[in-house]
Amino acid sequence: GNSVTQMEGPVTLSEEAFLTINCTYTATGYPSLFWYVQYPGEGLQLLLKATKADDKGSNKGFEATYRKETTSFHLEKGSVQVSDSAVYFCALLNTGGFKTIFGAGTRLFVKA
Amino acid sequence: NAGVTQTPKFQVLKTGQSMTLQCAQDMNHEYMSWYRQDPGMGLRLIHYSVGAGITDQGEVPNGYNVSRSTTEDFPLRLLSAAPSQTSVYFCASRPLEGNSGNTIYFGEGSWLTVV
Numbered sequence: 631g632n633s634v635t636q637m638e639g640p641v642t643l644s645e646e647a648f649l650t651i652n653c654t655y656t657a658t659g660y661p662s663l664f665w666y667v668q669y670p671g672e673g674l675q676l677l678l679k680a681t682k683a684d685d686k687g688s689n690k691g692f693e694a695t696y697r698k699e700t701t702s703f704h705l706e707k708g709s710v711q712v713s714d715s716a717v718y719f720c721a722l723l724n725t726g727g728f729k730t731i732f733g734a735g736t737r738l739f740v741k742a
Numbered sequence: 743n744a745g746v747t748q749t750p751k752f753q754v755l756k757t758g759q760s761m762t763l764q765c766a767q768d769m770n771h772e773y774m775s776w777y778r779q780d781p782g783m784g785l786r787l788i789h790y791s792v793g794a795g796i797t798d799q800g801e802v803p804n805g806y807n808v809s810r811s812t813t814e815d816f817p818l819r820l821l822s823a824a825p826s827q828t829s830v831y832f833c834a835s836r837p838l839e840g841n842s843g844n845t846i847y848f849g850e851g852s853w854l855t856v857v
Contacts (some may be wrong), residue, residue, distance in 0.1 A: 647789045671748075672830055673848035674785075681844070719784065723844050726771060728792055729800065729847050730834075734784035 632657045636720045636733035642740050643710055651705040651736045653694075653720035661722040663687075663696055663703040668717040668735070677705075677718070715740045744768050745794030748849035755823040755856045763818040763852050770773070772838045774816040778802065778829040779851075791816055792838065808824050811844065823856045830854070 637652040650681045655661065662681045666674040678687030683698035703720060720733040747763045767774065775790035777800075787800030791810040805827060807819040816835075820827060833849040 664845070671851075673850045674834075675848065676845050679845065723846075728790060728798075728838075729775075729787055732777075732785040732834075734782060 632661070632722060632724055632727075632729075632731045634720050634722055634731055638734070638735055639737040640738060640739055641715075642741065645712055646709045647740075649705070649707040649710045649714075649738070651718055651720075651738070653703045653705065653733060655701050655703065655722050657701075657719070657722055657724050659727075660727045662726045663694070664721040664723070664730070665692070665694055665703070665705050666719040666721060666732075667684045668719065671714070674719060677687035685698075691733075710738070710740045712740045712742050714738060744789065746833055746835055746847050746849035750829075751850065753855070754854045755820070755854065757806050757823060757825060757856060759823050761820050761823065763820075763831055763833075763854075765816045765818065765849060766814050766832075767816075767847070768814065769835065769837070769847070770813060772813070772833035774810065774833065774835045775800070775846075776806070776816070776818045777832045777834060780829050788818065790832075818849040820854075821854060825856045828854060828856045836843060 633656045659718045663678045665677040667677045678689040679686040680696035686695045717735045719735045723730045773791045776788040777785040789808040790795045831852045834846045836846045
């Protein structure tokens with residue numbers, strides 16, 4: 631079946647540090663891949679996505695590249711800010727499927 | 743632009759009580775779903791619907807019912823609340839076609855405590 635595995639948190643970084651949150655997936659087809667972000671007390675919102683192999687999604691300084699050979703979609707940001715403190719979810723939607731499958735989420739704390 | 747609206751935002755129930763979480767979307771999305779979010783377990787799909795009159799089970803459907811009488815509304819019913827149903831519930835929707843057809847839109851969540 632389809633599944634998403636992402637690194638456990640929490641991740642604690644100082645402001646301006648480099649961020650990587652690892653995400654790997656298992657899927658029977660050719661899924662679309664997503665990163666969603668959840669700020670405290672809010673619902674999830676789309677951060678970025680990629681729909682085919684080697685695509686790079688980017689938004690707000692965050693990037694992730696769809697790597698089919700390693701079944702990965704790692705999230706990166708070169709310089710984090712305090713305002714990036716949130717929970718980050720990796721997700722997939724398989725081609726022709728209805729259900730979006732989410733990872734367990736990784737909580738990020740950024741210290742000033 | 744309201745998007746996905748959930749009510750209530752907070753609710754405390756006694757064991758055995760029933761209640762309905764309301765969800766409405768104004769984006770004419772065919773697909774709607776309910777997730778629950780628990781610490782360390784991410785989001786788990788409870789039920790989903792691909793259109794009015796069509797519903798199906800997700801990975802954790804027991805203890806919950808849904809119906810989809812209109813495109814806009816997708817209420818989630820707890821039949822007899824149990825402490826294990828204490829959670830944060832999210833309603834979500836997306837279109838099934840088009841350029842944004844694979845991006846899911848979430849409500850702000852409903853915090854439910856069963857005592």
